[in-house]
Structures are given as C-alpha cells and as structure tokens.
Amino acid sequence: MSSGSFYKNLIDETLICGRCGNCRSDCPVYQEIGWESAAPRAKISMARELFARQGDAKISAEYAKRITQCTMCGACTRACAARIDLQSLWKDLRTKLVTAGKAPEAYNAMIGNLKTRKNISNFANTTRLDWAEDLDELPDYLDQEQGAEIVYFVGCVSSFFPRAAQVPVAMVQLLEKAEVSFTTLGPEEWCCGFPMLAAGHGDEIAEFARHNVEKVRSLGAKTLVTGCASCYHVWSHVYPEILGESLGFRLVHATEMLSELINEGKLVPNELNKTVTYHDPCDLGRNSGVIHAPRAIINSIPGVKFIEMATYGEESTCCGGGGNLQGADQGLAESIAQKRIKEAAATRASIVVSACQQCEQMLEKAARTEKLPLQVMDVSELLLMAIDG
Numbered sequence: 001m002s003s004g005s006f007y008k009n010l011i012d013e014t015l016i017c018g019r020c021g022n023c024r025s026d027c028p029v030y031q032e033i034g035w036e037s038a039a040p041r042a043k044i045s046m047a048r049e050l051f052a053r054q055g056d057a058k059i060s061a062e063y064a065k066r067i068t069q070c071t072m073c074g075a076c077t078r079a080c081a082a083r084i085d086l087q088s089l090w091k092d093l094r095t096k097l098v099t100a101g102k103a104p105e106a107y108n109a110m111i112g113n114l115k116t117r118k119n120i121s122n123f124a125n126t127t128r129l130d131w132a133e134d135l136d137e138l139p140d141y142l143d144q145e146q147g148a149e150i151v152y153f154v155g156c157v158s159s160f161f162p163r164a165a166q167v168p169v170a171m172v173q174l175l176e177k178a179e180v181s182f183t184t185l186g187p188e189e190w191c192c193g194f195p196m197l198a199a200g201h202g203d204e205i206a207e208f209a210r211h212n213v214e215k216v217r218s219l220g221a222k223t224l225v226t227g228c229a230s231c232y233h234v235w236s237h238v239y240p241e242i243l244g245e246s247l248g249f250r251l252v253h254a255t256e257m258l259s260e261l262i263n264e265g266k267l268v269p270n271e272l273n274k275t276v277t278y279h280d281p282c283d284l285g286r287n288s289g290v291i292h293a294p295r296a297i298i299n300s301i302p303g304v305k306f307i308e309m310a311t312y313g314e315e316s317t318c319c320g321g322g323g324n325l326q327g328a329d330q331g332l333a334e335s336i337a338q339k340r341i342k343e344a345a346a347t348r349a350s351i352v353v354s355a356c357q358q359c360e361q362m363l364e365k366a367a368r369t370e371k372l373p374l375q376v377m378d379v380s381e382l383l384l385m386a387i388d389g
C-alpha cells in the first residue's frame with residue numbers, strides 16, 4: 001500500500017465498489033482488449049464474488065490471466081469515484097494468485113532472480129557497474145565512495161539491459177560537468193523491490209528496502225537520486241511505510257536533480273533545433289506527482305520546440321511496460337506501447353523523451369515496429385546532447 005491511501009484490505013475494498021465503471025475509461029488494457037472481463041470494474045466484481053462472498057474460492061485460469069493483464073498504471077485509481085486504491089487491490093489479488101499457485105512462470109523466474117541475485121536479470125549483482133565501461137574513463141569514486149554528497153541509484157533496467165545503459169552513462173557525464181560529488185551503491189545496490197510488489201510477493205520487499213536504505217545511510221550521503229521512475233515511487237511511497245520512519249536523507253528523481261542544476265547555472269544547454277514531445281512515466285507523473293521537472297529541462301534548451309501529446313501529465317496514457325505485463329502477456333504490452341507511440345508521432349515531434357528506462361525500451365521497440373521516424377531517448381540524454389552541442 002502506498003502512503004496517502006485509504007486502503008484497508010482486499011475484501012473491504014471490493015465491497016465499497018459501486019460498479020459505476022469510471023475506472024474503465026482510461027484503462028489501457030480494457031481499451032486494447034475491449035471485453036468487460038478485462039476492465040477493472042469486472043476484475044473487482046469477480047474478486048468480491050470469490051473472496052468476499054465465497055471465502056477463498058478457486059481462481060479460474062481465465063480470471064488468473066485477467067489479474068495479470070494490468071500495467072499497474074494507476075489510471076483506474078485516479079478515476080475511481082469511491083476513491084479505492086486499486087493498485088493496492090491489484091497487488092493483493094496477485095498475492096492470491098501466488099498463494100493459489102497460479103502466478104505466471106515469468107513471475108516465478110523473476111522472483112528467483114531477485115532472491116538469488118538481488119536484481120531482475122540473469123546477471124550476477126557484482127556486474128552492477130558494467131554499464132560504466134561505456135564511459136571514456138571509469139571514475140574511481142563511482143563504487144560506494146564514503147562521504148559523497150549524493151548517491152545515484154541506477155536501477156536494474158539501466159544496470160543490466162544494454163540500451164538503457166546509455167542513461168546512467170549520460171547521467172554520470174552531466175553530474176561530472178556540474179561538479180557534483182556523487183557515488184553509487186555499486187554491487188551493493190539491490191533491486192528497489194517494485195517488481196516483487198507487482199508479482200504478488202510484497203511481503204518480501206522489506207529485506208530489500210532495509211538493505212538499500214542502510215547502505216545509503218552508511219555512506220553518509222545527504223541526497224539519493226533515482227534514475228528510474230518506479231524506483232522513485234517505491235523509495236518515496238513504500239520504503240518509509242516499511243521502515244516506520246523517514247529515510248533520513250533527501251530523495252529526488254534524476255529529472256528534479258538536473259532541473260535544479262540548470263536553475264543553479266551548473267548545467268547550461270546550448271541551442272538544439274528539434275521538435276520534442278514527452279511521455280510521462282506512470283510511476284513518476286500520475287503516481288508520484290513529478291510532472292514539472294522533466295518539462296522544465298526540455299524547455300530550458302534553446303531552440304527546442306516542445307509539444308504535448310494528446311494525453312499528458314496525470315492523464316498520460318501508459319506505455320504498456322509496467323506491472324510485469326511483459327512477462328505475462330508480451331503481445332498486449334506491445335500493443336499498448338504501439339498505441340502510445342502513435343500518440344507521440346501525432347505531435348510531429350522528431351524526438352520523444354521520457355524519464356523511465358522501461359518506458360523508453362517499450363517506446364523504442366514500438367517506434368521500430370510501427371516504422372515511425374521517431375528517436376526515443378531519456379531526458380538526461382537529450383540534455384547531454386544539448387550541452388555537448
């Protein structure tokens with residue numbers, strides 16, 4: 001459960017639902033599939049039937065599939081007339097799946113990786129800093145430098161997936177140009193734990209939260225910067241609740257840090273004559289309220305023409321990459337991404353930027369599939385491009 005939520009438990013919340021259907025209108029899964037059984041309203045009705053009325057009744061294969069067909073984007077929670085925290089409800093439903101032995105195999109494989117390697121990939125956590133080999137020079141302060149003012153929490157996608165590695169590479173160059181004192185947790189960075197929540201293993205995230213927080217505290221850093229939108233959401237909304245106390249240091253997303261550095265005159269972009277649009281990651285925009293900072297970065301670049309998509313900010317449409325949907329239904333996730341990239345193309349921008357490496361991977365693949373002449377990149381990459389001229 002996230003902070004600020006009124007969520008009690010699965011059964012109580014299913015009884016609150018008045019079946020108004022508001023939650024259907026912006027649901028990317030319902031829009032794609034079109035069947036009522038894929039709509040949040042139907043999923044909550046079925047949960048009431050199975051768990052409130054019949055006790056712990058058997059979950060059918062069809063319903064199990066529907067439970068996993070969700071990106072955890074939060075559009076339904078925002079729309080719910082009864083103010084039900086539906087994301088918490090979806091997480092609890094997935095826990096029911098795990099208990100019933102009906103979780104998709106992809107969930108089990110990912111949880112296995114998290115337990116043994118502390119990250120979502122098949123790679124050993126000791127290779128966490130391999131992305132830094134793309135830098136011209138490997139800074140010796142990058143691995144757990146005691147006394148650095150800032151810890152940069154890179155995230156699993158950027159650490160282990162080759163395309164996304166360009167994001168921390170850009171971030172390091174920007175922080176160096178701004179002469180910021182920073183380090184990373186190196187091999188001591190564990191997954192933030194968000195994939196566990198989305199896979200119905202929420203009770204196992206506490207170990208990850210305590211480890212990560214303890215490591216940042218032990219380095220004496222004053223600020224933690226997360227590069228990933230979902231990491232930011234978990235650090236800001238879930239960790240304090242698990243710990244029962246505040247983090248003890250400032251938490252910002254990379255876009256907030258970069259925007260601050262521009263305002264302080266420590267990063268000065270040069271002219272870049274491009275038309276740019278921005279995709280709000282659900283966990284950064286709608287679910288965490290960081291909407292202004294990425295736009296401030298884009299608009300600080302002289303020559304850039306910025307155009308919003310048809311849906312943006314809190315109302316932004318999901319890219320399909322959240323909620324472990326790729327593992328459960330790759331085709332559905334990609335259909336959602338293709339719809340979003342068409343929205344981006346409709347702006348006639350040549351570059352679509354985002355602030356989440358998973359969104360960027362989804363949109364880049366969708367642009368290729370749809371044969372759209374769109375460059376997809378992270379805000380940090382755009383800013384670096386402008387600074388380097």
Ligand code: SF4
Binds near residue numbers: 027087
């Ligand atoms: S979280 Fe998003 S994908 Fe899941 S039911 Fe709600 S609106 Fe649909």
Ligand code: SF4
Binds near residue numbers: 024040080083086
């Ligand atoms: S918007 Fe809320 S109250 Fe209305 S059907 Fe959806 S979950 Fe139920």
